[in-house]
Every structure is written in C-alpha cells, then in structure tokens.
Amino acid sequence: MGCPLRSDYRSLSLWHETADDDWAPRPALPGDRDADVAIVGAGFTGLWTALYLARADPTLRIAVVEAESAGFGASGRNGGWASALFPASHASVAKRSSRQKALALHGAMRASVDEVLRAAEEEGIDARAAKGGTVVLARSRAQWTRARAEVAEARAWGLGEDDVRLLDAAEATGVLAGTRVRGATYTPDCAAIHPARLVRGLADAVVRRGVALYEQTPATRISAGTVVTRHGNLRAERVIRATEGYTPTLDGERRRLIPVYSLIIATEPLPADVWEQIGLRRRETFSDHRHLVIYGQRTADDRLVFGGRGAPYHFGSRIRPAYDRVPAVFDALHATLVDLFPVVRGAAITHRWGGALGIARDWTASVGLDPTSGLGWAGGYVGDGVTTTNLAGRTLADLVLGRDTELTRLPWVGHRSRSWEPEPLRWLGINAGLRGMTWADREEERTGRPSRIARLVSPFIH
Template identity: 40%
Template sequence: MKNGHLSHWLDSTRDLSRTRQRIEGSTQADVVIIGGGYTGLWTAYWAKKQDPSLDIVVLEKEFVGYGASGRNGGWISGKTVGLRRNLMSESVSAEQVLEIERTCHHAVFEIDDLMAAAGKDIDAHRGGWMQIARSDSEFSRLRSHVEEDRSWGLTEDEIALLSAEETYDRIHVPGVQGAVYSPYSVKCNPAKLVYALAELCEDLGVKIYENSPVEEFSDGDCQTTRGHVRGSVVVLATEGYTSALPGRKRDQLPMVSSMVVTERIPESQWESIGWSGYECLSGAQHIYFYAQRTADNRIAIGGRGVPYFWGSRFDTSGELDPGTTSQLGEILQGLFPTVPIKLAHSWRGVLGVPRDWSPFIDYSKANRLVRVGGYAGQGVTASYVAGRTVAGLISEQDSSLTGSAWVRNMPRKWEAEPLRWIGSRSVQMMYKAADTIEHRRGGADTSVFGRLATKISGR
C-alpha cells in the first residue's frame, strides 16, 4: 500500500498536471493571489471573467493542488458551511444567512456545468449527499438537525429525513437506522477539478507561478524567495497553510483530515453494497467519516485520526500513521462486512478552521488585503462562492454576494499553546468516548461527553 505521496488523487493524475515556472525578478499586477488552490484559482477565474483587463498573478509555494485542493474527499457539496448563529449579527439577518446557504446549493451544479461546458472531465456524478445513522442516538441527532434546518426555512426538497428502509435501498449498510439526504452534492476527483480550474484561469490570461513561496507581504508588496510582486490588491488564500506564514500561526487551526482508498472493487461485489446512486456518504457518529464511490469503482473514505499537531505543524508528504489507517479500514469493513476490503493508498492533509468555525471574507482596502477562507472542511463548493465574492469586492460590485453573511471581519485568533493542543486533543478524546458509550448503552440520548466536547470546541 502506498502511504503519502500527497494523495491518491494527485498520484493517479500526474499525466494531467502542468509544470509551471517560478517567479523571478520584480513585476507588478492588479491582483496578487497567494495560494494556488481552489480559493485562489476561483478568485482569479472570476476576477478575470468580470474584468478581462485585470493583470492577475497567482503565487503558489509548491504546485497547483498541493494542499487541500488535491487531497480532499471530492465532495462538491451544498452542506451548511460554518455555524449559522456565528454568521448572524446586528447587520446580518437570518434571511441573509439562508441566502448564502442556498447560493452554495446552486453553486454545486454551477461548478459541474461549468466544467462540462469547458470540456473538462472531473469524474463528476450528481448523487447528492447522505449522512447515515447506525444507532438510536445518531438518528436522534439527525432528526434534530433536520428540525433545525426546517426552522431556518429549508424545505423537504432541500433536505429530507430517510427511514431505515429508504436508506438501505440506496446503500446496503447493516443495522442502518436512517439518514439525512440532500440532492445538493456532486462527487468528483478533486485533483482533476483543480487542474482543470488552473487551465481555465491560464486560458483567460491569469499568470500562475509555482515553487514561489511568499516570505512576507504588506501594503500590496509580496516578496518571494526569488522575486517580488507589487499588487494593487493582495488576496490571502492559504486556508490551512496560513499558520506557516509569519505572524499568522493562530489565524486558522490547521486541522488534519486523513484518507484511504481501496483497490478497485469488482462489479460482482457492488450488488451487495448498493450505492448505485454514487451519493457522497458520511456517518452521524461524533468521530465521523466521509466517503465516495469513485469513477473506477474504489471507495475513498476519510476521517479525523490525529486532529492536530503541536504548534500548528503539518507534514509535507502526507504520510498517514498506522493507527489511523487501521481505524479507517475498520470503519469500511464495518459498513460492508461481506466485501473483502484491500487498501491501496493512504494520506492526509490539513484544512483551515477559524475560531468560530465559520467562513470569512475580510477586505481591508486600507491595507490592500483580502483574507478569505475558514470553510472547516466544506471548501470545494465554498471556495467557488468565496472566490466569486472576492472578485466582486475587488471590482466594487454591489451584489447579494458582496453583501453576504460571509463578508465580515476575520474571527478572533485561536488560543496560544498549550491550550490549542490540549483543547483539540481533549475534544477528540471526548468524542471517541461518547461514541463508545452510545454504542454500548443504546438509547436516543447523546452522551454528556459528546455535548461537552461540542461546547468546548465552540461548534
């Protein structure tokens, strides 16, 4: 089994990647974007579409898709991004919060349509997303989530509670109690998506430089190891890697997410699995999983494992520890006990989590700086919406996006060490304990450990 190599997605699509030059010397641009992932590229794409005269430069430390954009679960999902209560304020109403949520719903299919129209194959399939419950407590939580969604105005067509029978008809998981289903999700190959997006940007005239780490930036000036760019506006689109920048270690928590992918599963065994709808699948336990059925009949599944490393550190190759690999394999075998599961590749990456777990687009005209991100694991779709919003702010558009609930000051910083490490590890331990207790005890009540962990984390 391969371990690391960044991800299965990147490792299996090397023939689709382009090699781009690093920036050398000094230059100027209207917009300088730090980060060559989804957020940076969607910002570049929409800024150029809205104003073709703009000179746009993207500076990427490694290569396009190196970070979360090339390592994630491949969900173009309309799931709620952030915490609704944290997006509300004196100037932001509940209606505005719901509006940006529905904007994400529409964005799911806009991304799929855009790529298809451009002739880009990203292994897309419109199957929606489904979160399954395998215990009474899990199903009780799902029911509560749907009731909350109804109170915010989401309809049965947008999110629905499925019975055990309805769930099993879709995917044959033994002991399933029910599920939540929404049509707003498209599974994809995330590396193919980021490669295609970069090509579309370059077709529009965007300049993308790789191997060009930004060492410092201020007032529009970006200094790399070998070059310098002066921009009218700088967009910081580094998400989970923001903590590696000077003075920004506590801006976002680089939360670790781990994945494994199986060998190809023969067609003869898919009958016992079901999953013909290619739904994006997740679990309702506290230590949850997320998964997809790939275009070549593998199962890719992810989860938390070790959630955070001391001092906001993260590795570079994405190698996964044996314990987390075994844990994800056991989850898979528990879902489909009659199917022999053989793992082919394991990896991990980091995602950006702000202190209030909610996205932000913070534009300081005085500092000529836009800080954007904080999707907390829902970035494949959210980055599209955020990038389009940033483009609108740069061009000074007055729209529902530029006035949305996401356009706000960046949340407060995370606590200093050792509190960050103690807090993240303690929350993980409490969630694990809650899952164990609920499994053994039965009943519909959520364990006190689960409730306490949620409160401590601020979710």
C-alpha cells in the same frame, strides 16, 4: 508556504496519481514583479478567484504564487465532496446577522454546487462528477435522534424535502446498505468529484486566460501592496490570501487558522456484485451521524474512498509531510469501513494519504477585502471547501472589482474570527476535543443515548 519543495506530486494521493497530469511545476517567480491583483495560493480559492476575475476583466494583470504545484494541498487531496455544507449552523450565522441573511447564505451554497459543475464544463474540465446527493446514515439510537432533530430544525427554518429529508431504515438501506441502519438524512445538494482533475483543470484554465501562475514560489509574508516570496517581491494594489491550512506558515499569521489533518484510504476498484450489495448507484456521497466526522464516495472507477478525522493537531500549528500518513489512523479508518460494509473486508487498500485543512477559532469560514489596505482573504472551510471556495472566488472577484452584489452582501463577507489561543492552550484544547468526540461515539454505542461527553468537549472545537 513553508513545506519542503518536492517533485513526486503523483505519490501524494489517489487523486494526484489518477489526474492524467504529469504535475510538472510551472516556472517560479523570476524576481520582482508588478500586478493588479496578487493571489497567494493555487488551490481552489486562489484559482476560482483568478478565473472569475479574468473572465470579468481580461485586462487585469493577475498573478498567482504557489509554494509547490497547483493543487498540492487540500484542494487536490480531499474527499471529493462538492457539497452545500457551510461550516457554521444557520443559527450561528443568523446570530451574527439575521435569519434572512442566514437563509441567503444557505441558498448561495446550494446554487454554488451547480456553479462548480457548470463552470467546470464551460472550461472543458472533466472532473468525473456525479450529482447524486449525500446520504448520512443513522446507525444507533442516538444517531437516529440527531438525524430527526436535523430535519426538524430544517423545517423550522422553512426548508422542505427538496433540501433535506428523513429516510426510514428501508429507504436508507436502499440507497446505502450499511450495517445497523436505523434511517438516514438525504440531501440532493452534493456532487462526487475527482478534486485533483478539477483543480488542475482550473490551473490550466486561468493560464489560458492570461493569468501568471508562478509555482514553487513559497510566500513568506503578506502586507499591503506586497507579497514577499523566496524569489522576489510581487507588488499589487490588491493582495489576496488563499492559503487555508498553510496560513500559519506566513509571518504573523500563526494564530489566524490552525491546520488539522484529515486522512483518507481508497480501495481497489470493486466488482459490480459488491457494488450491488453496497448501493450508491448514483454515486451518492455518504457519512453517518457520529461525532467524529467520516466521509466517503464511490469514484468514477468504482473504488471506495473513505476518510475521517482522528489525526492529532500538532503543537505550534506545525505542518510536515510525515503527518500525512498515520498508520494507526489508517487502521482505524479501515476498521470503520469494514464495520460499515463487511463485504469489502477482503478488498485491497491501494492508497493512503492525508492533508491539512484550515479551521478558524469560531469554526466559521469567511471572505473579505479591506478596501483601505487592499488585503483580501478567504478560508476557514473546516473541510467543506470544494464548493465554498467557488462561492469565495466569485465573491472576491466582485469585491476586487468594487461591485455591490448579492454575493458581497452575504453574512460571511467581512467576518473576522478571533485568533486562536497561544500554545500550549490550543494544543491541549483541540486535542482534548478531538479525543473527546471519539469517547462520545463510544459512549453512545454503549448506552444508546446522546453523549454527555460531546456536550462537555464541544466548546473546545466550536
């Protein structure tokens, strides 16, 4: 999938280093081969799909090709949220389908959080998971306005406090003692996980079930019935694209999804007295209601992992190892973390990393299979893929097997986003939008009112 092959996988992130895995690549594709189902990409999407297919029909010949080693990309180095977040609002999903179908998709996402945990346990994978939910702080008057609006919208959709609820300042601080807290929203539908342990466990699980996993086998082109790789052609009746942020490296796919980088830092393990001041006693994941996304979790070994947007989109959808580490963004993340929790000012930052996530032009994830060509796909998760990939994998398995199920009738199935604009338009638009969200947050800090800038730049990134 375009990136230079490497062998020092443990250096990619905290998760890669602490996955209790030597990351030794499995053998590459040994020349031309035939299969019933070919899957391109051994991240969460590809591996969940392979797992559910192998469970459903052990006689299927399933082959997965991976450019590097399973879990190399976003699946192995994300923020570790297995959440029910879907990268499109209920209203936008309903506009393309119906209110009932939008709610069905939301319900499926909620159920998928538990399915991730159940499937991991069934396969003997210790993902260091804790389902503590997510707390999203409101730390300004404008953020508090958005928090209340979010809960009011949920109630208008018939969703109760078991789905999302509003916390006042005292309740919010009791969960997470950030600075300047006015309140928060809370949902139980999220688990903190160690993503690399999960993705590596899935790779082992599919191989145990007879799936052929060919690593260090970059695919260069996908067409009906064939995956062209550097080591030969993989022929199959069904071909599934599961390449997410690396999709632009495939011939003819440069404008399908764009890679946008998200960067993360991690502290050393923090002592008990520091955690007593911060909170997160159930390992809740956390964020706040600013425009430029931030996210964090308390790890099983008591580190703070904290990430966010802010890195630029690179012209021509380029993906480079150098883009994983941007010192200015790491410094900004650290400053934000200390602003949230001054008690961690002296804590050492032991790990800094990043990676590319995939975004469709309408910011809507999709999954599907063209029965005529046999080409399937899933992706465009906008960074909310840990759980969504599981739903995608189960859905793709049903589609490949020709099943008509509740999953195959969900409204994201068969959705096709339009292509991104050619360069330099997308470079200008995306980076203007990202920069604008930073300005919007500063405007709100200064005025206390919802940002006018956010309304102006929103069309560039939605």
